[in-house]
Each structure stands twice: as structure tokens, then as C-alpha cells.
Amino acid sequence: MSRRADLLDFAVLGLLHETPMHGYELRKRLNTALGAFRALSYGSLYPCLRELLGKGWIREATGAVEGPARGSTRARIVYELTADGKERFQTMADKAGPASWGDEEFDVHFAFFARTPTEVRLRILEGRRSRLEERLAIIREASVRNRERMDNYTAALQRHGEESTEREVRWLEELITAERKIRS
DSSP states (O other): OOHHHHHHHHHHHHHHHHHEEEEHHHHHHHHHHHHHGTOOOHHHHHHHHHHHHHSSEEEEEEEEEOOOTTTEEEEEEEEOOOOOHHHHHHHHHHHHHSSSHHHHHHHHHHHGGSSSSSHHHHHHHHHHHHHHHHHHHHHHHHHHGGGGGOHHHHHEEEEEEEEHHHHHHHHHHHHHHHHHHHOO
16 A cells, blocks of 8 residues: 555544544545545545545445435535544554655644654654754755856745755744643
């Protein structure tokens, strides 16, 4: 299974941990709340849901959804987490490694930090900070090396990337400090 598929499983289980939802609502929440899935199609979501159903991590329930005509309702399949699904989500939330420090993976893990143990949150935050500090060093080195060859727009884009990365490193430092206070 691909990392993106694992990440989608984690995100779906995490959202269903909050509340049961139908497919449309799940897709909407994945696209808006979890930036990693901005281009998520139903062609990706429904196979994921079928797979999660097959593993017994979610189940289908029929829920009434208000229709466009006043007072009309129609049945819609609502997905909800099973006990095994809750356990699987927690197992996934408890993991922290280099993959969880990447751009897409970090955002999804961060979205579910409330259900992630403090030591795992800290490991993810520190790993992300380290990854960004490496990126920042590369950006700065390239900027110095290529300064004379860059036009104004390329230089402005380079500065923007450097400033954005610096800002995220500062934000991570604040979060790490807060996590360490919680831990002690």
C-alpha cells in the first residue's frame, strides 16, 4: 500500500473518530481541513472506504439526510468507526517516524494531535523542525550561490520560501516548548 493510501486511511479513521459521516461530508472535510487531500476525488475515497469496511475498521449505517425540498429526507449511507477502527486509528496516531515529518504527512498527523500521546507529538514536532532546518540551509546556500544569476522575481520567490520556512520553524519551536511543559 502506498504512503498516500495509508495517510488517507489515517485521515478517514481520524475524522470518523470525531463523528459518523457520509461520503460527501468526509470528502468535504478531507479537502478543507486536511490540505494534503485538496484534490481528493470520489474515485479515491470510495475504494478507501470499501477497504476500511472490508478490514472491519468502519461500518455502514443508514442515516436520514435532509433533501433540497423542504421537509423531504432520503436515506444516505453514513460511515462510523468500529472498536477495531478506533484501535487501528490509535495505533497509527502512536507512530512517529521520518514519514510523519514530510509536508503532507505532518499536516494530517497534526490535525489529530489531540488524540496523539505527548511523546509522539514531541517527536513529530522535533522531526519536522529538523527537516525544515535542513531545507532552510539548502535554500540559503542556493541563494548565496545563485544570487548574481537570479532575476528579481526568482530572488523574491527565493526570499518568500526562506521567510515561510523560518516562520514555520519559529512556530514549531513554540509548539515544542509548550509540549515540553506539558510533559514535565
